[in-house]
Amino acid sequence: MNPLFDNTICAPATPQGSGAIAVIRVSGTKAIEIVDSIFSSVRGDSIKDAKGYSLHYGSIYKGKDLLDEVIVSVFRAPASYTGENAAEIACHGSTYIVHEILALLMESGAKMAAPGEFTQRAFINGKMDLAQAEAVADLISSETSSAHKIAVAQMKGGFSKELSKMRDELLQIVSLMELELDFSEEEVEFADRKRMKALMNKVIKHIERLMESFKLGNVIKNGVPVAIAGATNTGKSTLLNAILGEERAIVSPIHGTTRDAIEDTINIDGVLYRFIDTAGIRKTKGTIENIGIERTFEKIRQAAIVLMMLDARKPDDFKSAITTLSTKIDSKAQKVVILINKCDMVEGGFTHANDTLNAYAKMVGVYADLAGIKPIAVLKIAAKSQIGLDSLRSVLTKTQEDMTVRSGDVLVTNIRHYEALQNADTALLRAAQGLKDNIPTDLISQDLRESLYYIGTIVGEISTDEVLKNIFKNFCVGK
């Protein structure tokens, strides 16, 4: 066992806050002894002799004072999450009690676990590979059914199996090369080179398919990026608040979503969207303001969907707004929805029969055509009054209809994995080129080894302390 893990760690495993119960997790060679030292079983027996997968009811005292009545679960190595001896203490869900029990455990020799340390131990002890360990964190933070399915598939080793297949194929090529080195007769070499090329192309295709899946995987995990663009004062922030405000009630059970003033994720019909409010676009000579606008364009370019806001009270601005936007987007890769906002403030009000509004919608279509933009929808809305938001949601949902993920689908969702695949791919392409150029086999095999190395880093066959530290620091304590 890794000498790092001679010690025993403890941490709360349930979220902070008041609840019926809280669970404290203890793992390490002395986990059961340490818990035993602070626990009095109601039956009077010691959990030191308890079997794995057994439950024990009793009390924890602080000195002579009863701290709480608890239930202790005992796990024996290797049949535990970490693969070590482990115990879990279920106490009443009071922060005070959790704090005091942790203090007692530490007095008895346990140390506080670092974030992700339980899972890191599971990895080091061979209970799971690195990709599976990373999937545990993804599983916990999954907010949609799709994200959950990908995380489960990865946790169960689906991704690892694909990688293992690729490794086998690469190793097959390497062995063919060794064969060539052993028998350097012309004919054997020729036949094998052909097979090598075929195999190599197969692996390259495999890697590139996985790399391709990152686009979808990333979107499922982090949300479809939707930029809200438009001139100042067209109601961009109002729209963001209207969508989030209405939906937040639905999102509310999901905590931990990273948020700042201008980005927020939201689950619409099972798909996660990441809305990005941008600074208003307007022509200006000020350098500082131009930097802000440059950032806005950057965000617009990164979005999968751009919501272009227009102010229904200012039809004279429609043309220039649409023309400006057209220079900033990639009309093939990005989807545009044009929103005519504040429709309730136009004479005649927000009705289907309002000719002015209908003319505006047509006008927008014409300007878009002229600018070379093909918006997937032009919608009349009134964000402040929450009118037209349902249509917007349907349009968004339609754009993502190919996002359904089946159980067991392998998608790359992790940027670390994507980069490793990219490096493996580069090395393989170099090897393939070398094969074409009839470069000596031992040079080619160097590229293949490099490729194998990068694939190995994904599951953690090859890993450095620094890489591990980086991966596990983002876990929560207790996992």
Added chain:
Amino acid sequence: MNPLFDNTICAPATPQGSGAIAVIRVSGTKAIEIVDSIFSSVRGDSIKDAKGYSLHYGSIYKGKDLLDEVIVSVFRAPASYTGENAAEIACHGSTYIVHEILALLMESGAKMAAPGEFTQRAFINGKMDLAQAEAVADLISSETSSAHKIAVAQMKGGFSKELSKMRDELLQIVSLMELELDFSEEEVEFADRKRMKALMNKVIKHIERLMESFKLGNVIKNGVPVAIAGATNTGKSTLLNAILGEERAIVSPIHGTTRDAIEDTINIDGVLYRFIDTAGIRKTKGTIENIGIERTFEKIRQAAIVLMMLDARKPDDFKSAITTLSTKIDSKAQKVVILINKCDMVEGGFTHANDTLNAYAKMVGVYADLAGIKPIAVLKIAAKSQIGLDSLRSVLTKTQEDMTVRSGDVLVTNIRHYEALQNADTALLRAAQGLKDNIPTDLISQDLRESLYYIGTIVGEISTDEVLKNIFKNFCVGK
């Protein structure tokens, strides 16, 4: 068993949010069957046949899709929290997974538990009395060692035992009365009346001692009320923020504290204080503003400790401020600390050698004396610069030195219990008076029965659905 509980309930037992694990609790006649129907043990066996206090590792599927790998704890009636068959599912701490598992349980026939329903079942099934059940909620919300000790004592039945002692004593009086009715000879009556009176006085003393303990119990549970009073712009809110801001880092692990703009609780040296910022006091003719100031005086009257703020830059206002306050406080029951704030803005700065400041402190002492106030301390501070706050904290801690609670101490902390004791006391005092006035025994025994009734409501020997509903609605779901 109560017909109310023929069904099986489920609820998350751990707080919402991302964590390593979450626990879902299921209880009821069919709890184990229902969990079995959604759970596939890794060993392939059914938990339907599992013994109580056993743990089982396996998977939960939603249709064909793996939802999560979980550990199920099985409990058999009556050896469970509720006294019913029960199971707990420990899954990964994802809100999505918890939601889906609850949905599956409900599809299989469980219903979502109402707040406190698990504990209510424990009460109905005789696992604990009502005072003990209420202590469970107190235990969870305890933020200090003292509050925790009282809750543990009550949960372990300490308070219930005291009440049971009182009931026995009352029943002894009743039986003496019955004896009197059987043998109505003069001498027996005389001897027994004397004994009855003695016994009754004993119970009255006992009840009144418990009622007396409510003052301390309430303060320990809800915090020592500290009002910050003073003229407008003396820095009251700054002081509140300074104390809370500095301490909030320490308090931060404790969630769920009720807060609004003007009240906040804080744990200083193990004692909970409830700081109350008040509107500035100033003379005014405006009716509306006068209402605000009347409210301020009301809050000052309710406080145990009054922090009187003065502005060091306005020594001319000291006298009138102290005089005004003196008319609003009860100098016997309330403790006053006078704070000379903004001492760093006086010429010469905030030093011990600054004669001006020292003169101010003396002046304040003289004015207080004239106004009949005996402040427990006059402190020089600079709230904004966080100077002098340690002295303030020490002074506060000194006022509460008699607040230490020993393990096992019985204190009344619950307003429902206090009111029941009050009612029991009133009835008993009436009985005692009746005994003195030689009123017929059967009339007196009516008062005794009333007293017994009120004591019975505390532990729940006598309870109505409405009372139960009121008690358990304040619990969290899953408890």
